[in-house]
Amino acid sequence: MITVYEAGERAKKASKSIMLRTNDEKNSALLLIAKALREHADMIIEENKKDIAVAREKGMKESLVDRLMLDGKRVEALAASVEEITLLPDPVGEVVEEWKRPNGLKIKKVKVPMGVIGIIYEARPNVTVDAAVLCLKSGSSVLLRGGSDAINSNKCLVEVIKKALSETLISPDAVMLCEDTSRESATKMMKMNQYLDVLIPRGGAGLIRSVVENATVPVIETGTGNCHIYVDESADLDMAKEILINAKTQRTGVCNAAETLLVHASVAESFLPVAGKALSEKNCRILGCEKTRAIITAEEATEADFATEFLDLIISVKVVESIDEAISHIEKYSTHHSEAIITEDKEAAEKFFREVNSAAVYHNASTRFTDGGEFGFGAEMGISTQKLHARGPMGLREITSYKYIIEGVGQIR
């Protein structure tokens, strides 16, 4: 088993072989990867079965076993998603800006690959393929460090990808897997500044915190979403109900699901009974502030509840006296992922847009749209909740860097 350092070094060495490829060359490689995934579906599923067996032996919950599982349909879906990436425009080489200085220097700001992208993630083996292919299309090599639960699947998937790459101008080392799934290998990877240009953690809050606290490699923090729906005094209450139910219950385990409902006091008495009934019909537990509980039946919401990303059929509810109180509540408790105001008052919406300091701020729409696909990016590497580099959904353009190209005729200072 090679060390994480060796894996990083090889990814770095291979980065030039992918950095210089044209869009056509990269797409051809991706199509070969899709083909190889289909051709080796049986082998992939066999290896995946080993992971599943170990997981069941360890007593893993069946919902998690399901996330780990690859069958014929899922491998086909993986291959198809690789093919879809070929349809996306290549961000590399895009001239973002271009200008001429009074001294005649022509300056171009051009998108370039990041170099080597490190991904630390947990059990789902489909991330192995998704992340590898997005990195390749963006012109970067990738060092993947998945969890031990999926190690057999991951090894097999990366082997299949490397085999496809060996038929192209891209070095198979452009996709490296850290086969050592010990905690130490992750910790080492977080400090491999000599090989990695950026580190993206994908997984639960614990993993992300550990990466942020320990990494010296620049990190893009992803994921945790304590998202809010604020129903303003002038809201269309039918629309508010639809959006609330969608944002809270359509899928609960995702970062763009709503966790807290804020209701303006002047509509609390008319809205809360309707909202409460609709939430209860979806089996959603309601944790309410004192004023909420004076209007509908709810458990008591604590300070800690308002700070919690439930990722479950639970919602905290608070009645606020003004839009300012709603904004202050969001400022205090939000992870600054996605928030929505439901209002017919244009000025209130403008104020919410201006003052709410989150990656995605909505007026009259569900927070569930914060997603690379829904934004039209075609694919997604995660959703950034930090302000540096990328914020919100990260597509291909967000995992590139830029450089300046300057043309002169002998200019000196």
Added chain:
Amino acid sequence: MITVYEAGERAKKASKSIMLRTNDEKNSALLLIAKALREHADMIIEENKKDIAVAREKGMKESLVDRLMLDGKRVEALAASVEEITLLPDPVGEVVEEWKRPNGLKIKKVKVPMGVIGIIYEARPNVTVDAAVLCLKSGSSVLLRGGSDAINSNKCLVEVIKKALSETLISPDAVMLCEDTSRESATKMMKMNQYLDVLIPRGGAGLIRSVVENATVPVIETGTGNCHIYVDESADLDMAKEILINAKTQRTGVCNAAETLLVHASVAESFLPVAGKALSEKNCRILGCEKTRAIITAEEATEADFATEFLDLIISVKVVESIDEAISHIEKYSTHHSEAIITEDKEAAEKFFREVNSAAVYHNASTRFTDGGEFGFGAEMGISTQKLHARGPMGLREITSYKYIIEGVGQIR
């Protein structure tokens, strides 16, 4: 003396008071700051004299004492540079992109302030004013942590700035100074993720390394520049000499000065004697590879020399057999700041642009142009040598973030 935590907390609380200001409001505040600097010039100079006295007592080199020193002329220059910042366009609110989704959602990507910017820097007190004013103009509060050598000057400058802000809608806490100049205060600040959105170190390589190694707050790495001039086989050798002398000797202590000369073997015999003579006339020491020393008089260049940012009248020289060898040498030794190719061959220039992976890549111009002012940004917060967020000179736009604003009419998923 307040703790660094208290200073951070106050800067964070004040960030809303600056985030929401219009360009006119920010410019008025800046003009008041410029006025206050002029009015309190005597007090500033008095306080600065205390720092100078301590520095001389400690035996500080006179060249460093000079960097620390403020006199009437320098305070006036500071005030004038604050006024210049008011002339720059406000990046906040700029709609970077705007599109509509098939479901009718209107998505806007809008530039927003970073929030709270932390700056850790060394002796020069002018950074205190420059950095504070750039942050304010970009809509962010700032937590300044300068070195102990300038502490009296820094306290006085920040007091003057705060006094000016107290007459505006911007909270004086939008500019906070960490008065504790112990190593511990800097280390604590590097981990203040709850208050700081980004940390920018400005200073020597040691400071920057320490911040990169210890910070959990996202960092923009700045500064170190091991820059290269490559003279290609088809170079205009007169132009090459002018650019080399400018890049190496016009100012030696700056990050965009050249440190290594690479010369194609086919022009080494004609170029090196001319270049060597011109460098010697500027009292520049020459450290050469074996092939260089076969042509001109030079000391022996070691591996370590090629990796050194001399910041002095010293240059390392290497003869290369091809443009590929030049690019490989740069890939191995460069800090990826700025590199230049001197050539009349358009294809060689294109290859250099494509394959050299540095923040600024030049064709037939001096590396000394990698500078916010020279790029036309009007002001500069430093020069990033990392690939995340900002690369190369950072002006006002580079110290902002963005958010997505999404307008709906009730859309759900």
